[in-house]
Amino acid sequence: MRNIFVAIGGSGAKVAEALVRLLAIGFPITRSKETNVLTSAGGTLEFWVVDPDTDSAATTDLNSCIKAYKSLEGLLGEKWAISIDKDVRLFNPLDLPGVNNDGNTLRSLLSAGGTQSTEDFLDVFYKPEELDIEINRGFYQKPFIGAAVMAMFAESLTQGTGTGGQKDLFNQLKSEQANFFLCGSLHGGTGASGLPVMGKFLRSEKRAEKGDVRWQIGACLLGPYRLPLGPPFGADGRLVTDELIEEKSKFFDAKNERSKPYRRAYDSLGEVERKQLVKQVLLGFYANPDEICQRAHQGLLFYHNNVLNRRDLGRVFDDVYVVSKPQPTQLTEWSNGGKSQANPLDSAEVVAALTSLNFFAGSTVGGGTEYIVGASTEERDDKLQSMDLYDLPYYSIGDEIVDPERTFLASSILVHFLSHEIPWDVAAKRWSGIDNLRRGYLHRAGEKAKRSDATAYKEAANLIGESMRSMVDTSKTMGWHAQVSRILDHLMSEQSIENMEKKGFSDDEPKAKFVLGRSSIAVSSFQIGRWYPKGEGAISRGEYLRMIWSNLYALKQDIVAN
Amino acid sequence: MLLLLLQESRILRMFVNSTDESGWEDTALNWLVAALVISVIFTGVMLLVKWFKKKAARNILQRTWSGSRTAVLILLGLIPIVLTLVIVWYGTRNFFNYVGVGGLLKGIVFSWLLYVLFMFAGHLLSPQWRREIF
Numbered sequence: 001m002r003n004i005f006v007a008i009g010g011s012g013a014k015v016a017e018a019l020v021r022l023l024a025i026g027f028p029i030t031r032s033k034e035t036n037v038l039t040s041a042g043g044t045l046e047f048w049v050v051d052p053d054t055d056s057a058a059t060t061d062l063n064s065c066i067k068a069y070k071s072l073e074g075l076l077g078e079k080w081a082i083s084i085d086k087d088v089r090l091f092n093p094l095d096l097p098g099v100n101n102d103g104n105t106l107r108s109l110l111s112a113g114g115t116q117s118t119e120d121f122l123d124v125f126y127k128p129e130e131l132d133i134e135i136n137r138g139f140y141q142k143p144f145i146g147a148a149v150m151a152m153f154a155e156s157l158t159q160g161t162g163t164g165g166q167k168d169l170f171n172q173l174k175s176e177q178a179n180f181f182l183c184g185s186l187h188g189g190t191g192a193s194g195l196p197v198m199g200k201f202l203r204s205e206k207r208a209e210k211g212d213v214r215w216q217i218g219a220c221l222l223g224p225y226r227l228p229l230g231p232p233f234g235a236d237g238r239l240v241t242d243e244l245i246e247e248k249s250k251f252f253d254a255k256n257e258r259s260k261p262y263r264r265a266y267d268s269l270g271e272v273e274r275k276q277l278v279k280q281v282l283l284g285f286y287a288n289p290d291e292i293c294q295r296a297h298q299g300l301l302f303y304h305n306n307v308l309n310r311r312d313l314g315r316v317f318d319d320v321y322v323v324s325k326p327q328p329t330q331l332t333e334w335s336n337g338g339k340s341q342a343n344p345l346d347s348a349e350v351v352a353a354l355t356s357l358n359f360f361a362g363s364t365v366g367g368g369t370e371y372i373v374g375a376s377t378e379e380r381d382d383k384l385q386s387m388d389l390y391d392l393p394y395y396s397i398g399d400e401i402v403d404p405e406r407t408f409l410a411s412s413i414l415v416h417f418l419s420h421e422i423p424w425d426v427a428a429k430r431w432s433g434i435d436n437l438r439r440g441y442l443h444r445a446g447e448k449a450k451r452s453d454a455t456a457y458k459e460a461a462n463l464i465g466e467s468m469r470s471m472v473d474t475s476k477t478m479g480w481h482a483q484v485s486r487i488l489d490h491l492m493s494e495q496s497i498e499n500m501e502k503k504g505f506s507d508d509e510p511k512a513k514f515v516l517g518r519s520s521i522a523v524s525s526f527q528i529g530r531w532y533p534k535g536e537g538a539i540s541r542g543e544y545l546r547m548i549w550s551n552l553y554a555l556k557q558d559i560v561a562n
Numbered sequence: 563m564l565l566l567l568l569q570e571s572r573i574l575r576m577f578v579n580s581t582d583e584s585g586w587e588d589t590a591l592n593w594l595v596a597a598l599v600i601s602v603i604f605t606g607v608m609l610l611v612k613w614f615k616k617k618a619a620r621n622i623l624q625r626t627w628s629g630s631r632t633a634v635l636i637l638l639g640l641i642p643i644v645l646t647l648v649i650v651w652y653g654t655r656n657f658f659n660y661v662g663v664g665g666l667l668k669g670i671v672f673s674w675l676l677y678v679l680f681m682f683a684g685h686l687l688s689p690q691w692r693r694e695i696f
């Protein structure tokens with residue numbers, strides 16, 4: 001099965017990052033028929049990013065995250081989690097084939113001259129500043145700019161002369177079973193304009209083959225979940241001239257205390273780009289926090305009226321999820337795109353990534369031909385400003401319900417076990433209580449193999465632990481309760497060693513339990529020591545860990561009162 | 563058989579200070595038997611201690627015994643052997659009078675050697691324990 005996550009714009013790329021981290025942690029999307037364990041291993045996952053902002057920090061973060069995931073894959077083999085393509089396929093909507101491929105403004109893209117030029121009509125639809133603004137850093141929360149570019153881009157995908165050879169790519173995909181999951185914001189520029197266009201493009205490609213194409217197309221629309229800072233200044237009704245740009249540039253002076261949240265974005269640019277930035281702000285090309293909710297509302301109406309059920313295409317998406325927050329989290333640093341827009345991962349993006357897992361697991365949202373928007377979180381006083389892991393929505397694998405909090409808990413116990421419960425420093429032949437794992441090290445070169453495994457398991461445990469921390473640690477992320485990462489750290493640390501101690505002299509049952517939020521797992525190190533995959537061939541590290549993880553997840557739990 | 567051989571050999575002489583008095587052979591032999599019995603008892607005790615500690619171990623780390631940990635256990639067993647032998651030596655008139663200090667020291671070394679030998683042999687009985695020492 002080929003799974004393709006299409007991240008459209010910066011928000012989509014952040015959700016992609018969250019998805020990679022969830023998979024690294026161990027989130028499953030299937031139950032293996034061979035080993036009967038819950039796992040994500042078996043298929044492939046690739047990431048496509050559609051974004052005119054080629055310097056996007058979100059894409060850079062995604063690439064780093066995939067690199068770490070590949071390290072984990074290198075350490076554990078392919079049986080721990082799904083195989084992710086190491087290369088993110090970047091689609092730059094401005095990188096159009098033919099005569100239109102010239103420049104980074106709407107005017108240069110739409111008025112390429114010749115018989116197909118639309119120059120005469122441009123002034124009817126767009127203001128001069130909209131036509132002339134550089135759009136290689138996104139569409140500044142203006143989908144009406146992005147929509148025109150995206151439409152041209154979608155059309156270019158079917159042309160054989162496309163820059164990336166996309167026609168061949170889609171022809172090849174038509175012969176495969178593929179799950180496309182599109183993700184972008186409702187209220188931004190790139191996501192809001194690109195997601196419907198890409199959805200319609202994929203659906204029309206599928207329909208063109210008269211039902212022979214085994215594609216599933218899902219989407220997650222991100223409503224407002226974080227608020228950018230307002231613009232550093234306004235034009236005050238004045239004409240934007242070089243003098244005004246010069247004057248407003250002084251705002252970013254280091255002595256100006258008010259400029260502090262804005263300065264990093266400004267300082268990261270060169271001289272020419274700084275002037276462009278000031279000009280963009282003066283002309284109103286920035287993400288305006290006051291308009292976000294209204295734009296999301298318009299976006300939803302647009303989807304309802306023009307995207308979801310179409311006369312020509314029918315249902316564009318097989319499943320649609322909408323994720324938002326009752327009260328968006330306030331960002332503390334300003335950016336207008338590019339390298340400086342390094343937003344921390346938000347809890348809403350983790351929720352969106354979970355919806356993609358539900359989709360890739362083959363689970364559908366109930367409701368037949370209707371689109372159902374499920375509200376999976378309960379009413380809370382803090383309006384989800386600081387979530388706990390039990391606030392995350394469950395998803396399904398067939399008839400099984402996957403509880404994200406319990407998944408985190410099982411993974412943290414696994415990390416603890418690998419790091420603190422196995423006597424790696426002692427010769428394997430002397431191990432006691434973990435006989436099945438030891439058996440693999442009793443041959444002549446066993447000790448060398450054990451040392452190599454010890455290093456790999458410890459590094460893998462670090463990477464899995466780091467993936468968990470980087471999703472919920474409040475110093476790196478937004479929208480989580482601080483205690484979540486504290487408890488996870490404690491569970492993974494040596495301090496939790498008592499939780500895994502056995503109850504009595506001849507009773508291997510645990511005397512305590514691991515508790516995370518509303519989930520609990522009680523297991524002793526001796527019980528885990530008995531777990532080992534059945535099979536005659538060599539067992540890979542990933543296979544071993546996956547079996548332990550799946551068993552941990554399946555252990556009976558008591559209800560934890562909170 | 564071993565005792566008969568010992569009786570005939572010069573080895574017995576090594577364990578007593580004086581061979582002038584009649585019956586010194588019995589005293590020497592009794593001293594050796596005492597050393598043997600004590601080493602057997604403490605081998606059993608120390609193996610039992612190890613079994614108990616392993617059984618009572620609360621996790622895999624505690625249940626896993628490194629070679630050095632086993633070596634320390636064996637070395638610890640040497641101490642009560644000395645104490646017991648000294649007590650037996652001091653409390654038995656014949657041993658004190660005829661075995662003497664030299665015989666005591668030799669008896670201790672003899673008992674230690676037997677104890678170490680039995681400890682190694684004891685570890686051979688179980689494949690798991692064998693791996694913990696060899």
